[in-house]
Amino acid sequence: MSTSLTQSAIWQELGHHQAEVKAIPLRDLVMNDPRRLEDFQLSLEGLRFNFALNRIVPKTIDLLTQLAAQQKLEFARERMFCGEVINISEGRAALHTALRQKKDRPIKVDGRDIIPDILIARLRLTRFVDEVRNGYWKGASGEAIRHIVNIGIGGSDLGPRLATRALSPFISKLNVHFVANADAFELTNILANIDPAHTLFVVVSKTFTTQETLLNAHMARQWLVNKLGPQAVAQHFVAVSANQAEVEKFGIDVANVFPIWDWVGGRYSLWSAVGLSLALAIGMENFEKMLDGAEAMDEHFCTAPLAKNMPVVMGLLGVWYRNFWATKAQVILPYAERLRDLPRYLQQLEMESNGKTTTQTNQRVDYATAPIIFGECGTVGQHSFHQLLHQGSDVIPADFIGICEDNLNKPQHHQAMLANMVAQAGALAFGRDNATDLHNACAGNRPSNLILLDRLDPFCFGMLLALYEHKVFVEGVVWNINSFDQPGVELGKELARGLEAKEAANTSEKVFLTRLFKTVQTPNIN
């Protein structure tokens, strides 16, 4: 049974159009159009999106925006920004954009304007961040805080972790550490290098029942209590959560619980109090600049015509390759060590948001949805998997991310980074013919985007993340899926709970898993 999407005239036309474009090598597209570099570039303040090295002609963008129009992208966008219940499976809005909205426009959830809630929460955040950073907040032994340990997983970890590294030149006064995994190794290592008197734990969990986060929070609590006694907990733990009751049970003062709302998904929550550890690291002024950058991208996304709209074009190019060129993956190549965690962050953002095969109307899709996202910092990846990008079996579209500014004043290093980035994009696009020596030939015709930040500061970083958020949204709208839930992860959680609780197995599969669980707990050699 085919969906209305694949039956639509524009979808069919894009299929025919792909065959036309496929016949033209990327080299010829470049050769035949001296203005291609400029015409296929969109700019917004300190961020440029260059898509000249894609397998497209102007008509492609035209057809793709027609597809977006057919899928009612503008209507969907409007609904998201206004707080409509677009996450239908969970009956929720998706209002990460409200978290950075500076203009005076009420946004209602269940009839109630949430903007005042956001502002009050940010005010509380600001007061707390200033207090800790200025040393007014004291630990149980009267000392100022020097170490922050963020305990959270998934969206409560990946965003703050990425941002803290990306914005590390803006960090002052405090050291921030991140713990996510159920593996105690991560927390053990951190605790070995800090002392409780100067440490503040930030426990981030919407439900305050996340297994990994609670395991680590309790381990941290025990460590603190062993050294400073049970009274110390309130001065060394704060929480970001929607479950005040559970947080209180843990021993955290309700005055030190920062809110997170059910209209923000974990992977979109950096802009809320989930970004607390980041805010503690870089200060609220920088945190606000990051929000401003994201808001600038929101504004662009809401107002620019589809064909001149960065997240729209980027998302539609994602659809173009995934659905009309049958690509399976997208590689993320930030040429910046500070963006080392970006591929991991985008893995969650895109694969969790759009890794689904059921439409909003409970129909099985008959087209591919989210690709695999993977990546590595340039130039490191060049000495690793780029071999496959150039000569492997499959075409993998690439996003290159470059930083113009040499903030370290190391011109040789900086020039090497940028030259290599451009050269890789060129080698992928143009390849090298070698009819007699196939072994050294590169096929070329492998597309890439280039995202250029003037500098890697809070504002540009905010723009970059919002760009990807909206790109993922655009894809989700075209694919008619709910980008804001994650139903596929429940089954694994259930099975794990059953195994840990030693539940009786009632199916042959569970019998098998119970035996397997016993096996993995027993060494081979005793």
Place this chain on the structure above:
Amino acid sequence: MSTSLTQSAIWQELGHHQAEVKAIPLRDLVMNDPRRLEDFQLSLEGLRFNFALNRIVPKTIDLLTQLAAQQKLEFARERMFCGEVINISEGRAALHTALRQKKDRPIKVDGRDIIPDILIARLRLTRFVDEVRNGYWKGASGEAIRHIVNIGIGGSDLGPRLATRALSPFISKLNVHFVANADAFELTNILANIDPAHTLFVVVSKTFTTQETLLNAHMARQWLVNKLGPQAVAQHFVAVSANQAEVEKFGIDVANVFPIWDWVGGRYSLWSAVGLSLALAIGMENFEKMLDGAEAMDEHFCTAPLAKNMPVVMGLLGVWYRNFWATKAQVILPYAERLRDLPRYLQQLEMESNGKTTTQTNQRVDYATAPIIFGECGTVGQHSFHQLLHQGSDVIPADFIGICEDNLNKPQHHQAMLANMVAQAGALAFGRDNATDLHNACAGNRPSNLILLDRLDPFCFGMLLALYEHKVFVEGVVWNINSFDQPGVELGKELARGLEAKEAANTSEKVFLTRLFKTVQTPNIN
């Protein structure tokens, strides 16, 4: 034009067999065979490879080993271990296995036994490692060394970096830091936290001309000279290289150059002096145990019958999915924070080794070769991209890697790790039917391997890496490609050199890239 591989009877038969197996849900395979868990498991000392959750029946292994036999796997294996020139494009042997060979068997390269060279080099390594670790080696100001900074990229970084983290409980006396990227951020950060008097730089580059490594080595040299003067270089820099002339020019004493040979590829070189920083961290005794573990796997690979041979079965399962199920990727899921860098290491190992589409006889392949390798530590990935593994468009075979031993004595954490790992494998394999609510249904039938280490110690770790090395070799032999060169990376290097040297552009592509290079160097907003 089709290759003899795809024309072969066994290849065709595997195609028919796939259709038969596809008709049987994984659930039924498990239900119908109470001994499946044990029958599809291979063990070697402290390592087990369980492949019960694959879409296979016993006949599958039988057919796949016939394919291996047809591709002369045993002959190829023999040729590799004996030092034949199997890397034909570069005219070299591939003798990483000789580096860990403990038995008394000469291996000749160009008529000369290399085993004495290896032993002498290891003896020199041992003496040096002991000297530094025991504080006999003094810096220019008479102080013992406390910090090691490894400067290398690709194979000179990924292996030592992975191993140093994986074996961190075995580290004593010295702190080891790794610098790879041309981005000066990485080295700048490290230098900010160490002092030159206690620091030894280990510069690792076979040619000693690798751009990134030389940039960083010169930056480190300048930092040292600024503080301790030019005479200090010899006491604070050692090298692992095959190019003594260049190393001497840099100012490193020839007595402190450790050899690397052209019969070891970068991505297979951890076992040589390229592992120096690791050896400094964990001591030679532990380093030798790692070699012993790898040798145990070599021995198994050389002697076990194909159907009972771990790397063979693992490699053939890779071929099974890639070529007969058209999978595009393989996800690596180590349930151990200490193996966080394993996916990155395997990206290089597999994608650089087998990301090629030209056969050994200079013919274009008509079958898929290396898949995309990506991954993340469990349980972290569960809160990120596992949504797509369970409900996404494409089937992605998974390797789960678990550790039996709870070396931190944190039973709750440890049990959570193992239960989640088993549960994820189960959820992928068995899925969940839900005819009325497609949205919550999981398709299941998604295969996985389970690799279990009794403990994550040097020996088991050595086994694990050797297992993957040989798995990649097996795939390369079946695909009839050279797994030991990397011709696809040259074009990018050439283009980058041209851009940096401001070479005149002689083609329209180069004109385009030159303009693009200018663009990326100029901010959008001035």
